[in-house]
Amino acid sequence: MSAPTTTAAAAPMTHRQTLEALSGLLLVLFVAMLSGTVVSTALPKIIGALDGSQIQYTWVVTATLLTATATTPIWGKLADLFNKKTLVQVAIVVFLVGSVIAGFSQSAGQLIAARAFQGIGVGGLQALVQVAIAAMIPPRERGRYNGYLGGVMAVATVGGPLLGGLIVDTSWLGWRWCFFVGVPVAAIALVLLQMTLRLPTVRRENVKIDYLGASLIAAGVSVLLIWISFVDSSFAWVSWQSGAMVGGSILLLGLATWVESRAAEPVVPLSIVRQRTTALAILGSLAVGMAMFGGAVFLGQYFQIGRGFSPTEAGLLTIPMMAGVLGSSIIAGRMITNSGKLKPYIVFGAVVLVIGFGMLGTIDHETSLVLVGVAMFIVGTGVGMTMQNLVLAVQNTVALKDIGAASSTVAFFRSLGGTIGVSVLGAVLARRVSDQVTHDLTAAGIPASGSGGGSLNLEVLPEPVANIIRAAYGDATGHIFLISAAIAVVGIIAALLLKPVNLRTSLDLPDPVRSAAVAADAVDGAPAFDQVSVDSAGTRRPPVAGA
Known part of the structure; x- marks a missing residue:
């Protein structure tokens, strides 16, 4: 990546x-x-x-x-x-x-x-x-x-x-x-x-869009939904049409999963x-x-x-x-x-x-x-x-x-x-x-x-x-x-x-190394800080590393 x-x-x-x-x-x-x-x-x-x-x-x-x-x-x-x-x-x-x-x-x-x-x-x-x-x-x-x-x-x-x-x-x-x-x-x-x-813009070099995975996902979902719409009206649940469409959808989505697991x-x-x-x-x-x-x-x-x-x-x-x-x-x-x-x-x-x-x-x-x-x-x-x-x-x-x-x-x-x-x-x-x-x-x-x-x-x-x-x-x-x-x-x-969790107050997840440092500071009695804090008025403040 x-x-x-x-x-x-x-x-x-x-x-x-x-x-x-x-x-x-x-x-x-x-x-x-x-x-x-x-x-x-x-x-x-x-x-x-x-x-x-x-x-x-x-x-x-x-x-x-x-x-x-x-x-x-x-x-x-x-x-x-x-x-x-x-x-x-x-x-x-x-x-x-x-x-x-x-x-x-x-x-x-x-x-x-x-x-x-x-x-x-x-x-x-x-x-x-x-x-x-x-x-x-x-x-x-x-x-x-x-x-x-x-x-x-x-x-x-x-x-x-x-x-x-x-x-x-x-x-x-x-x-x-x-x-x-x-x-x-x-x-x-x-x-x-x-x-x-x-909004902040992030530019990346050598970006690779997974067009193959996207196409397989779209095709697999489309075939499945088309089958759902017409089964039992245009053809029976157990029929060659159902077999072809369901089998084709499973195959396409299976290929999509394989491609997604290897895509950059x-x-x-x-x-x-x-x-x-x-x-x-x-x-x-x-x-x-x-x-x-x-x-x-x-x-x-x-x-x-x-x-x-x-x-x-x-x-x-x-x-x-x-x-x-x-x-x-x-x-x-x-x-x-x-x-x-x-x-x-x-x-x-x-x-x-x-x-x-x-x-x-x-x-x-x-x-x-x-x-x-x-x-x-x-x-x-x-x-x-x-x-x-x-x-x-x-x-x-x-x-x-x-x-x-x-x-x-x-x-x-x-x-x-x-x-x-x-x-x-x-x-x-x-x-x-x-x-x-x-x-x-x-x-x-x-x-x-x-x-x-x-x-x-x-x-x-x-x-x-x-x-x-x-x-x-x-x-x-x-x-x-x-x-x-x-x-x-x-x-x-x-x-x-679902696991009971408290919602974070930062835009991004804390960096693991920095989180450890924050935890250590808290143990030593120093005030910890978050990446982006939110005050009672709903205003987002830049980080402050100490009083």
């Missing part, structure tokens, strides 16, 4: 300077999250307008998650090698281009392709924002700023569905503005980052992945991602198709979940900064998440909206206490030079879990809806073929058929939330096995 040759050091930042730098990064995170949430309530109408199917409905979401997942470790590794600010700006440009192409799509297939390209930028933004924040703020202090992250997540997740609903319900705008609306916000973020973000600059450093904290955080993130993304993406569909609400109303009905995310992330973030302890909040959040999904697992097309709202609030509370803090647990254990690879590795597995969750739960939902619609149409004496049972545009269907499809979607959604609850139990196990 090449050693750094020159480093542009940055002076310690005050709380105000940190907030100014965070403004552009948080706006970037907002844009990335908005790209997914703004279409959540609008998607039924979008797919209906493009005459798409339930499989295509799922793939509009899955395509973005797929490319974001496959490229996340690559972005993270690049962040350890090159200028982080420049990489964030490149990711914004990719996102902008993908958004414009998606807005001009003329078919569901074109929209899926555009969303896949957009996902490359989304993967970069989601990974690099975490990396940039970790390069500015020590883990102990970072807990309080996780509250700001939670606030942005809540606003994007609440505002996105509302905005998407308003757009598709406004005749003079149309659904295409669900994709165009992020363009000016991303452009503003691009300018704001240029003005406010100042691995995309996913195996030495980090093998650490107990990182491995458990990955397992927890995988479970949380599968449960959260896989469950939440179908809430908009439940409210609109299963309950008959408009897109705007569906957006309003998701507010309890986002209130839970906002409140729990801010409160937990403050408490983590004050105490320096992380594990109790992750464990509690994981338990709450399972309880919330368990409650959502009882819903059908006639369930009280009060019960649904309470369950969504509980799910949001669990998400707010687990998602960012699992990343923080890993960042606390690695050196600053590896922060990009470590952060993106956790984000990679969270996105992978989300993509698998959306694909699997979408396939389960489609199969249960299809079976129930066929059964109920037959019982009602309506021919199942040619009745429009596969259409998501209920406005063009006869009222009896539309009512049967509506009830089928409402009833089937509860089943996929039960599956989400079962998956989230894995997150509890991973959280319980």
